[in-house]
Amino acid sequence: MPTEHPTRAAGLTWITGASSGLGQAAAIRYARLGRMVAASARSVGGIDDAARLAAERGALGEAAVAPIRAVGLDVTDRAAVGAAVARIEDECGPIGMALLNAGTHEPVSVDEAGHGFDAATFRRLIDINVMGVVHAVEALVPRMAARRGGTIAIVSSVAGYRGLPTASAYGLTKAGLINMAEALRIDLARCGIDVRLVCPGFVRTPLTDRNNFRMPFLMDADEAAKRLVDGLDRPGGFEVTFPRRFTWQIKLLRLLPYALYFPLVRRSTT
Ligand SMILES: NC(=O)c1ccc[n+]([C@@H]2O[C@H](COP(=O)([O-])OP(=O)(O)OC[C@H]3O[C@@H](n4cnc5c(N)ncnc54)[C@H](OP(=O)(O)O)[C@@H]3O)[C@@H](O)[C@H]2O)c1
DSSP states (O other), rough: OSSSOOOOSSSEEEEEEEEEEHHHHHHHHHHTTTOEEEEESSTHHHHHHHHHHHHHHHHSSOOOOOOEEEEEOOOTOOOHHHHHHHHHHHHHEEEEEEOOOOOOOOOOOOOOOOOTTOHHHHHHHHHIIIIIHHHHHHHHHHHHHHHHHOEEEEEGGGGGGGGGTTOHHHHHHHHHHHHHHHHHHGGGGGGGGGEEEEEEEEEHHHHHHTTSSSOOOEEEHHHHHHHHHHHHHHHTTOOOSSSSHHHHHHHHHTOHHHHHHHHHHHHHOO
């Protein structure tokens, strides 16, 4: 059983949720590093923008800008995810790295009368954030195992570290992804598959543009994509998290007992 995980993924990188924000910025960065990308999302317009922007900004380093191949895909559709992975590998070659980034956020605010808690919100977020990743892992594992190689990088969030106000649905999905990635890191090593976890803090994207609260250490998507790509290229690690000054503060909250955690979070968020 392999214990050392390969790092810089060879071959094609497949990115889900690449039509905007972090996924789009990562697609542009990989392409500018000369690494071919298959990029998917429901709206391919944003992926075409990524290919254009990568070409306009030019190469990073010696290699020429690589193509970005757009694949329209809704990750909640299990059969479509399986078909998309098969098509990408048939047309572009084996996926060396899958960056499972597609995700969304909807706040859950409960008013004093108890209104606002809605199961439909939870189902939507679980379908996209969790089942979208599960569908991709299901399609990738037999293929990567047959090659005894490949990296699956799962994008979670610092919101998965501990319960935060209005994030009961989003946090549930992101905490679940952290736990799943830890388990898969152990389980898939025996197939030669490297599982990585990405936990960003606040990144300026269409998702956070909707927030009406102060976001400490907010990063631009290009800088976040640089940290993400550099982190995934670094040998031997599991988690990639940025900006570290912020994410480590949130990580430390995990060590606090509830008697200290709840008053602290209430004070700093109200
Ligand atoms: N921004 C932050 O501060 C932050 C912090 C921590 C973690 N994250 C995580 O980072 C990831 C990217 O977020 P972002 O901030 O870049 O948000 P974003 O700009 O809203 O991008 C989300 C991406 O996911 C895609 N997507 C959503 N639903 C989909 C579906 N059903 N099928 C396929 N693709 C779907 C969207 O494309 P279409 O709508 O075209 O399908 C879009 O490309 C998410 O998992 C998010 O939870 C973000």
